[in-house]
Structures are given as structure tokens and as C-alpha cells.
Amino acid sequence: MRHIRNYIILLSEQDLSRTSIARKLASLRGFFNYSVRNGLIEPSPMKHIKNPKIKRKIPDTLALDSFEKIIKFLMENDSKENLTKAAILELLYGCALRVSEVCSINYIDIDIQGASLKIVGKGSKERLVPLGRKSIEIINAYLKKVTHKNPEDPLFFTPSGKRIYPRFVQRIMEKLSIGKHDVVKKNPHVLRHSAATHMMDKGADLMSVKELLGHENLSTTQIYTHVSVERLKKSHKKAHPKS
Secondary structure (H helix, E strand, O other), X not given: OHHXXXXXXXXHHOOOOHXXXXXXXXXXXXXXXXXXHOOOOOOOOOOOOOOOOOXXXXXXXXXXXXXXXXXXXXXXXXXXXXXHHHHHHHHHHHOOOOHHHHHHOEHHHEEOOOOEXXXXXXXXXXXXXXXXXXXXXXHHHHHOOOOOOOOOOEOOEOOOOOEOOHHHHHHHHHHOOHHHOOXXXXXXXXXXXXXXXXXXXXXXXXXXXXXXHXXXXXXXXXXXXXXXXXXXXXXXXXXXXXX
């Protein structure tokens, strides 16, 4: 164990990031676990060695007014293509969905009357998410432009009639140049982050946000409490006379 601790000190002196150090320790841990399983050593010298704490990166968010401007732009020119884009982006934000979840939605999964949407998330776990008034309005406008022959048809189609896929959604973001609207990255996932952050800003409780996002662990959702605190700090610094 002393040699391993000296190795960690050496890594630290090389100005490696905590993530890089954790990755190297994971490789060592895997090697020694393999050795234990094959009866070469007992116990693993990594048993009591912990990874350095890694500060989680606060996700980028999109200002609500920027998102509304994008949706308004798409809805004003209500072509089938634009309504498809608007409906996809609205579900990413309005229901705080993952890109993969939006791509996997079938026509039968959406319940306009019940104002809900069935989602199959990570690990094939199903959950129901509510559809807000604005989301229903946009989805209805989209449904008037497309034809679904079977309940199991994809909700969203590419121009060639196939199910949409993550790169297709990515290109929507890129073509809309969302980078001009207070977003660092043109990543569709920023809309999910934004939805969760805005809900926390408005006082939503953590457990409700966790259920809506389909997180398995509460710790995953807690990152959005940090986002809200950081936003509060910035607002305080900008507006408070004593900041």
C-alpha cells in the first residue's frame, strides 16, 4: 500500500487532473482485483485506496426567453419540417427528456387527452411524464401535418420516413445556431439541463424533479441544486448593492 500511496503522490506532482488520476487508479484496481480472483494475492492493496474527489461540471443552460424565441420562429413558418423541429425541441425542454428518449417515442406513447407521455428510459425503465399546455399545443400542430398509420409508428420521422436518431436532433440544434442564444454548446441535452434548472429555480422539490428526469439516484439530480445556487450567486453579485 505504501508503494501505491507514493505512486499517487507522484501522479499529483505531475499536475495531472483528478480525473486522470482516478482513471489510472481504476486501472490498478482492476488489475489487483483480477489478481485476487485468480488467487495470486490476498487481499487487494487497493482495498482502502479511494479516488480523489472530482468536482462535477455544472451543465450549461439555455435562457427561457431564448428557447421561446426559437420555438416562436419555428411555429411562425409552420411547415412540416419546422413543426417537427419545434415538437422535438419542445419535448426535450417541456418534458426534460433525453435525446435518446425523444427518438424512441412511438405514436401510441402520447396521450393528448390525459396530458401525459410514456417514456422508456435508461435500463428500459418506463415512466409517465406530464405534458404541459404549451407542449400539447405544439404537438397537436405537428400531428396535423403528419400521418401515423400504426400505433407503433415512431412519433417523429426523418424526411425519408425513418425514425429520428440522436445525430438528426443534433443537426437541428446546429442549423438553428442556438450558440447565439446564451449557450456554450449546441448540444440537445442542454434543453434537458435547462428544464431541470428552471424547475429548481421556481421551487420544484428535488424528488419531483428526480422522477420527471428518470434518475435512478437522487445524487444525480442534486447537480441542479448547485446550478440554481450558482445562478443565484450571479444574480446577487450583479444586482445587490453590497455584493
